[in-house]
Amino acid sequence: MSYVVSHATKWYYDFMLLTYQYKLNPTPEQVVLLETWGELLRRHWNYALGERLDWLRRTRSQVDRCSLLCEPIGEIPSKPDYYTQASDLKKTKELFPDYKNIYADCQQQNLMRLDKTWKRWLIPDTSGKRGGRPRFKKRGDISSFTFPRVNHPKAGAHLTSNTLKLSKIGEIDVVLHRAIPDGFEIKQATILVKADGWYCSFSLEDKTVPELLPVDEIKTATGIDVGLEKFLTTADGQSIEVPQYYRKAQATLARQQRKLARLLKGSNNYNFQSNKVARLHLHVARQRKEFHYHVAHWLANSYDLIVFENLNIRGLARTRLAKSILDVAWGKFLEIMQAVAVKRGKLSIGVDPRGTSINCSSCGERVEKTLAIRVHSCSCGLIVDRDWNSALNLLKRGSVGLPIPGCGGLDISQPVKQQVSYVNLSVGRYTACS
Structure with a gap:
């Protein structure tokens, strides 16, 4: 996949929107x-937002008391x-x-963006x-229109x-x-600037939406447990x-940022650096995005049903592991x-991740462990990698009521001590894992 290709996808009932x-x-x-267009649209955004905030301030006050500092007049x-x-655009011109x-x-699209952001702030979702x-x-700040x-x-x-x-x-x-592709209709074009130049994102309408695979035709299913030691582990023991693209680039970034800090802000050398x-x-x-697409396509090629965990990533990113979590x-x-x-017609289900690392995938017994303990060892005799055990529990939760063969955990006919096997995915010029 080329670095200037975006596959942002939205699916609807009768068509699909892709972004190239x-x-x-x-x-x-x-x-x-x-x-110049970007700068003028930025100023117009600020003026329109100021109008909205001024109206909000003038029409809101505390219910039981008046402000001791100031009150809007006029x-x-x-x-x-x-x-x-x-309608005020004519007067603005x-x-x-x-x-x-x-x-x-x-200019109208710029106001639509502001209106959407405003409503998202004031009106809660479902x-x-x-x-x-x-x-x-x-x-x-406004680098696109x-x-x-x-x-x-x-x-x-x-x-x-x-x-x-x-x-x-x-x-x-x-x-x-x-x-x-033939048959794709270009709906809109967004011009944007990045660090290495200008780009155009075309929103394409594709009416050939693939039919989702019927439940009774699912042949392969897996649960995936994401982590920091291993990017993900599947229910069949592949990891x-x-x-760690950001951590590998940290030394280079630190050196270049030290050079930037020594330069006079606003000078030509400062802008270049x-x-x-x-x-x-x-x-x-771009490295991270390319890696994500390769892993996603590998999963879609290998399984008909993918069960993943609905994580509170925003909350996890406030911990001491924030840098590693944001990096993956x-x-x-x-x-x-x-x-x-969805583009491949495969199924994906998100489930609650609570207890998946603690509960035994074979007997269901709770085995308390800290994050430092990376092996799940149960009294029933099952000894597997912690992430593998979690992936098996995820698959069990996501396949409840579905006629999927072989979706259970490790049974007594299999060796009690299991180890994960690593998958090698080559991402362009970079090796995703070894």
């Missing part, structure tokens, strides 16, 4: 124009929302003529959780062969390292080692694995 990402080669003049403004702020040079749909408070953007229509008569973006024509920007060469550090972080992120990126891997499974 391609490198752009804009001219220096177009780069200046793209950066006329209380009307409630701002997407529609009122979008009259007061600030620079906004006339930005395609109107891109589980009662809410997002964080929207933040004001500092310079350079979206054209909601592509190859439409009234669209602002048109892709012809390897040329992307953007309204008010011009024609930009696209590195089409792989062709867009993949943790690649800052970009060098950002490229190193981007390289580590369990949450991103599970998201990628589920997307790959």
Whole structure:
């Protein structure tokens, strides 16, 4: 898989949305124009967010007392929302003529992003959780903007062969390292900048959604236990080692960041070195993402049903193991694995992980152990790797009521002392595990 390919996937009942990402080669003049658009959209985001926060502050007070510090005075403004702020775009262009040079749909999409973030903060989802408070953007924070229509008569973006024509920007060469599949419809295009240049993400609609495998046709199933000593362990005893891409790059990153700290902030040398550090972080992120996709495709090729654990990764990342947990990126891997499974027509189920490392997969007895104890040893005679025992328990929980053969734990006919076997996955130029 090329590094500039993204497989972010959303599935619906009758179609699937895929995201393909391609490198752009804009001219220096177009780069200046793209950066100007990003800066103007950032300022507009901050102004629109300020309107919303000002309305919220003026219309909220404590129920049983008045504030001892300050109270809002003056006329209380009307409630701002997407529609009122979008209708003010005409006035914005009259007061600030620079906004006339930005395609109107891109400005509307910028307000839609803010409205979505605002509602995610104020309105809880079905589980009662809410997002964080929207933040004001500092310079350079808005690094992308979206054209909601592509190859439409009234669209602002048109892709012809390897040329992307953007309204008010011009024609930009696209590195089409792989062709867009036949039958895929381009719904929108998002222009974004990374440390190594500009990219375009096309949102593609695929109406050929694969049928999920019927339950009675499942032939192979497994549970996967993710960890820090081993990236994951399957219910049949196969394990993949943790690649630790960030920890391996720490020495290089520390050296480059020390160089950055010695330079004058804002100088040309500082900006050059800052970009060098950002490229190193981007390289580590791409290594990790490539590794995740290889593991996900290996699982989809090997099993029809994959049972994983619903971890509270945000809570685990607040412990002293935070750096290692963020390095393996369990949450991103599970998201990628589920997307790959849907694209392949395979099944994936998340279950509660509580007690899977303690309970014996053979007899069900609780065997208390600390994190330092890596071997599960039960009075029934079963001696297996701790992660393997957990994967077997996960498979049991995920396959309850399903007619799946061989989904139980290790029985008495098998050797009581078991050891995991390591799987070797070569990821591009890098070896994921040994």
